[in-house]
Amino acid sequence: MAENQVDAAIIGGGIVGTTAAYFMARRGARIALIERDQLGHGTTARSFAWINASSKIADEPYHMLNALGASIYHDLADEFGAEKLGLHRTGMLQCISRTDPSGLAAMEEQAGYLQRYGYPHRRIDADTLSSLEPAITFDEDATAIHAMSEDWLDAPEFVSFLAGEIRAMGSQVLEGCTATALDLNDDGSVSGLLTDQGTLSTSRVLIAAGHETPEVLAALTGYEAFGARFPMNRVQGLLVTTPPNHNAGALRHVIYFDGPAHAFHIRPAGNGRLRLGADDTDGMIAEDTSPENLLMAGERLLGHARARVPELIGNVTAEQCDLAVGIRPYPHDGKTLAGALPGSKGLYLIATHSGITLAPSLGRLMAELMIDGSVPEALQSFALERFPRFA
Ligand SMILES: Cc1cc2nc3c(=O)[nH]c(=O)nc-3n(C[C@H](O)[C@H](O)[C@H](O)COP(=O)(O)OP(=O)(O)OC[C@H]3O[C@@H](n4cnc5c(N)ncnc54)[C@H](O)[C@@H]3O)c2cc1C
Numbered sequence: 445m446a447e448n449q450v451d452a453a454i455i456g457g458g459i460v461g462t463t464a465a466y467f468m469a470r471r472g473a474r475i476a477l478i479e480r481d482q483l484g485h486g487t488t489a490r491s492f493a494w495i496n497a498s499s500k501i502a503d504e505p506y507h508m509l510n511a512l513g514a515s516i517y518h519d520l521a522d523e524f525g526a527e528k529l530g531l532h533r534t535g536m537l538q539c540i541s542r543t544d545p546s547g548l549a550a551m552e553e554q555a556g557y558l559q560r561y562g563y564p565h566r567r568i569d570a571d572t573l574s575s576l577e578p579a580i581t582f583d584e585d586a587t588a589i590h591a592m593s594e595d596w597l598d599a600p601e602f603v604s605f606l607a608g609e610i611r612a613m614g615s616q617v618l619e620g621c622t623a624t625a626l627d628l629n630d631d632g633s634v635s636g637l638l639t640d641q642g643t644l645s646t647s648r649v650l651i652a653a654g655h656e657t658p659e660v661l662a663a664l665t666g667y668e669a670f671g672a673r674f675p676m677n678r679v680q681g682l683l684v685t686t687p688p689n690h691n692a693g694a695l696r697h698v699i700y701f702d703g704p705a706h707a708f709h710i711r712p713a714g715n716g717r718l719r720l721g722a723d724d725t726d727g728m729i730a731e732d733t734s735p736e737n738l739l740m741a742g743e744r745l746l747g748h749a750r751a752r753v754p755e756l757i758g759n760v761t762a763e764q765c766d767l768a769v770g771i772r773p774y775p776h777d778g779k780t781l782a783g784a785l786p787g788s789k790g791l792y793l794i795a796t797h798s799g800i801t802l803a804p805s806l807g808r809l810m811a812e813l814m815i816d817g818s819v820p821e822a823l824q825s826f827a828l829e830r831f832p833r834f835a
Contacts, residue, residue: 554589579755658671675833
């Protein structure tokens with residue numbers, strides 16, 4: 445290790461840990477970011493990666509946390525340029541049919557919340573949809589929410605850019621380095637982090653190990669029960685990415701097709717590729733990720749797309765596509781876990797789904813908490829204390 449005395453050590457070089465490390469370094473802290481494998485190659489590389497606050501409406505603090513994430517991406521794009529960040533400023537279209545009464549009612553309610561929160565969006569009809577996406581033939585009773593400020597991210601590219609900035613600010617990024625245990629003072633406060641490449645002397649450690657957070661927490665604290673009792677599930681998801689040049693730039697937006705049949709989401713994926721996902725096919729692979737089942741789920745997902753956007757999908761088969769399974773860290777109440785580990789002195793964690801959207805807001809707020817020592821109001825609703833076991 446280049447330097448073994450740091451202000452904070454961050455475990456996990458996915459988007460969540462890397463963004464937190466970046467904002468800590470920006471606050472003037474000397475940090476070490478520790479990644480067991482390669483940066484940005486965990487769930488971060490197997491994500492639909494839509495920066496999305498428009499569908500998170502029922503809980504205001506949670507919506508605001510997501511909206512803050514989206515707006516920090518725009519600030520970073522103003523500073524560095526969207527291209528360097530891997531940020532694709534497309535906007536998002538959420539489409540339903542007016543003939544679906546419950547879908548229409550849900551969309552009216554959603555738009556009402558977005559209006560109340562002051563979130564940038566507009567309601568549009570089939571004609572406007574067609575002008576925004578000329579390659580797609582929409583039903584004439586289609587209606588949509590257009591969230592103009594929602595984008596998609598090449599998340600590994602973003603992580604790699606931030607890692608370069610962290611190094612340029614004089615901090616360390618260690619790949620192929622596994623965090624194994626904590627060193628504690630007599631009063632139980634953190635004094636260091638043991639890794640397979642040596643010991644870092646530090647009083648603050650952030651665990652951002654994604655879906656492996658419970659195991660890392662158990663290993664670091666020596667409290668094995670964390671492995672089984674941590675309030676988080678792992679939810680698998682299937683992503684289908686079409687071959688390069690399959691769709692030469694025809695799709696312009698992230699599109700979320702809702703409704704009782706053929707619900708799925710789709711976005712451009714660079715190089716003329718398209719990326720697709722759907723809730724029902726995520727369900728299909730929850731218990732069985734055998735190659736045969738992935739192919740079956742992949743064909744089903746392409747079938748949804750063929751029913752809605754045949755002009756984009758053509759005859760491509762699942763066998764010709766890249767089929768990837770990602771694992772979402774999913775806190776029991778469906779929101780985010782972020783803050784100090786209750787009862788500890790110097791140990792913090794972030795575990796979240798929607799981590800592409802939330803990494804900038806959680807990263808910046810966690811930097812405030814860990815480096816300045818003040819608990820930002822926007823983080824208070826997401827502390828671990830809300831679960832009885834940690835209260
Ligand atoms: C199918 C799917 C679709 C999704 N779609 C979206 C979406 O549209 N929008 C959105 O916002 N979010 C989406 N998500 C969620 C989002 O991708 C995740 O929340 C996010 O990638 C989690 O990032 P992370 O950094 O926490 O975890 P990871 O990317 O998994 O990173 C954790 C890192 O910790 C490292 N690590 C583990 N243990 C150790 C150790 N002991 N020492 C050192 N390093 C260690 C691992 O190697 C790994 O690289 C989706 C997820 C899936 C699966």
